[in-house]
Amino acid sequence: MRIGVNGRTLVSNITGLGRYVIEMCRALAKAGHQIIIYLPSPPANALPDLEDIEFRVGRANDAVMRNIWAQTVLPLWAKRDKVDVFWGPAHRLPFFLDRHIARIVTIHDLVWHDMAATMRWQTWMADRWLMKPGVAIADEIVADSAATANALKAQFPGCGEKLNVIYPGLTIIGGAVTSRDLSQFGIDRPYILFVGTLEPRKNLLRLMQAYASLPESTRKQFLLVLAGGQGWRLGDLKQHVAELRIESSVRLTGYVSDNDLALLYSQARCLAMPSLYEGFGFPIIEANAMGIPVLTSNTSSMPEVAGKAGILVDPNDVQSIRDGLESLATDNALHARLVEHTRLNSARFDWTESALQLERIFEKAIAKRRYGV
Known part of the structure; x- marks a missing residue:
């Protein structure tokens, strides 16, 4: 498959969401898929080595421009690259993807709804306004815990038939642990x-x-x-x-x-x-x-x-x-x-197994969009 991925979480310092995108893309590429990661702007820091993965990098250098880029430039690039499936790994999808492109969104949490007071207002606004349409237009939805899946069904009752739970994998942090003192x-x-x-x-x-x-x-x-x-x-x-x-x-x-x-x-x-x-x-x-x-x-x-x-x-x-x-x-x-x-x-959490499960969801979404099954 040719898989397009929104890489917006890779622009700043790599935290949990960024690590999720990196490791899942790495595992999908090892499984033989062609991965194209779309970045709204150059990353602030060098990304880990991602062999056999292509990047497309925009010039949207602030939050407003990145949101505009994601709804205008990004879908055009995905169409030009003839991706089979587009994956939004962090709550959002472009509204106007080409109708031939299957689309999947991953939802990690509903903090904007359940813990709004703990968020930056910009992130709260973006998740509040962009998660709902992302869930609506997705062919399939992935939640990375049963708790998040249950919260999604409560907030968006119509999403249950296309909702899947796939746990993330485990990333071994750092290299070999040394005997250095602290x-x-x-x-x-x-x-x-x-x-x-x-x-x-x-x-x-x-x-x-x-x-x-x-x-x-x-x-x-x-x-x-x-x-x-x-x-x-x-x-x-x-x-x-x-x-x-x-x-x-x-x-x-x-x-x-x-x-x-x-x-x-x-x-x-x-x-x-x-x-x-x-x-x-x-x-x-x-x-x-x-x-x-x-x-x-x-x-x-x-x-x-x-x-x-x-x-x-x-x-x-x-x-x-x-x-x-x-x-x-x-x-x-x-x-x-x-x-x-x-x-x-x-040991319950393995990126290879997570990517295999995600691959099956991609195949299901492609079949649904192409053949109505």
Whole structure:
């Protein structure tokens, strides 16, 4: 198949959505398909090596122009390239694709509907206005968790017949983990790790409050390490840390490279991810792949992703998060039981299998558009 892909999530720093696009395209290309990724503008940073994948790069250098480009230039390029199927891997599709081109959209979450207050207003507006038509015109829809699929059926009742659940795969972060120490981050003892963009949906303020309420002896034994780039609407995290009087026990690493992230995962006591909402939650399985159990939330997709390799807490209840942290930090028998499940859990998620399932959806969409079946 000739597969066209909207690559807008690859323009900025690569986060979960960008990694999803890269790995799925890589697996599809290895399966023998011709992949053409359309970028609205040159990427801010060099992309990983993607063999046998073509790129088309536009000159839309701001958010407004990128949205215009996606509805005007992009469908013309897809028609010129005679793609068999066009894939919108992040919530949106061009409205005016050539009628011969099958079209599939992947929906990762409905944050715009369920957690609007946690989003940048520009992203909220774009998802609110562009997701609905994308779902409507798609020949097939992919959700990357059962929780997201159920949310889609509730929000768009007519989409059920063309809705499919395909879990993403697991990307092994970084290269071989070295024996380097963590002094570059000020880490000098065991630690509880958070990984993600520092933004409201990640529930960082409650996580810090829960950590601050732990016994002093536990905080002296285990640091709280927050690894991620600065997001929005959180104010000054250092000020929050100071107000909670936990400066000596908290480390802020900022955005880290994949190699440093692998190092942080490999030596953590556990991953703490009590998000208010996640469409999937890549850090859960990234940590599991390194034998690290997780504390995560009992909402949205997180229970189905964590499986038996973590404990679930109420993300709106500081006491619940605190109790979970204390259990993972101090109950060695519980920690050992969870560790036994970590790698088995992460093994459920494989990019080759995910791409094979997506390939079948593409074939189904092409047949539907060409032959009405």
